[in-house]
Amino acid sequence: MNLSPNDLIMLFNDVFRERYRTILVKGSYEPEYIPAQSPEAFARIVFAHGYFSSALHEISHWCIAGAHRRTLHDYGYWYCPDGRTAEQQHAFEQVEVKPQAIEWLFALAAGARFHISVDNLSGDGASDEAGFRQKVRAQAERYLFQGLPERANEFFNALQSFYGTRESIIKDWRQDADRIAPLTCASNFSRKIETV
Template identity: 70%
Template structure:
């Protein structure tokens, strides 16, 4: 299956350009969110290097951001770059659970490979990578049971329709869960917390 970021641009812009005055665009080295510069302007979700996965991740952030946050550059968040301290990494991991859970569902809906990212290669890595994976999985499962945020649900449904993954989504999801969060890692995590 071919995965072109141009398809994501088309799907996103078809869904959200008019009702939310927002477009998805390819960018350079850093992703960012640029709010509209006036009542007739368009907000821009900019993804890095034209990468498909970067587009899905940035769309995930946009689908979660509330109305006020969408009026602020980068949703008003300060990004602490790679090389974070353990305290900064813990805060990063807490904020990233929902976007990565949604991105994971988007990836399976598109039939592409998702990678959980702790995004701290120059630092000490994850505070607790197994727990982070379990948290992302739990949030994704919650989204599947209760529904994604409204814009996220629209985009998720659009991806499944465009890539024809609706009939096989459940089995593809279960296979990807096994790949990224093997059952033994979850049972080890439960055993470790029970002995504490």
């Protein structure tokens, strides 16, 4: 399947451009959210280097940002670049669970391969990569079976329709979940207890 970021731009802008006065655009360097500078202007979600996965990730952040946060540059979030300390990395991983869970479901809906990102290659790496993977998996599973936030759900549905993945999404999820974050014996045991 040919995965073009131009298709994501078209889909996102078709679904959200007029209603939310927001557009998705390719960037050259770092991703960034730029709020509208006037009532007639558009807010811009800029994704890095024209990468498909970067677009999905930045859209996922936008989908969970509330109305006030969407008036702030980069949603008003603190961001410390690659090379974070263990404490900074722990904070980063805590706020990345929901966006990465949504990004994962978007990737499945587009037929794309998702990769967990701890985004700290020149630092100490993940503070708890296995734990982070399990948290992202659990959140993605909750979203898939209990419902995504409203805007994320709209985009998820648009992706499934465009890429024709609606019928296979649950099967694809089950296969991908084990690739990204295999359940441990302890996790399987606790899940069996929860379902009894």
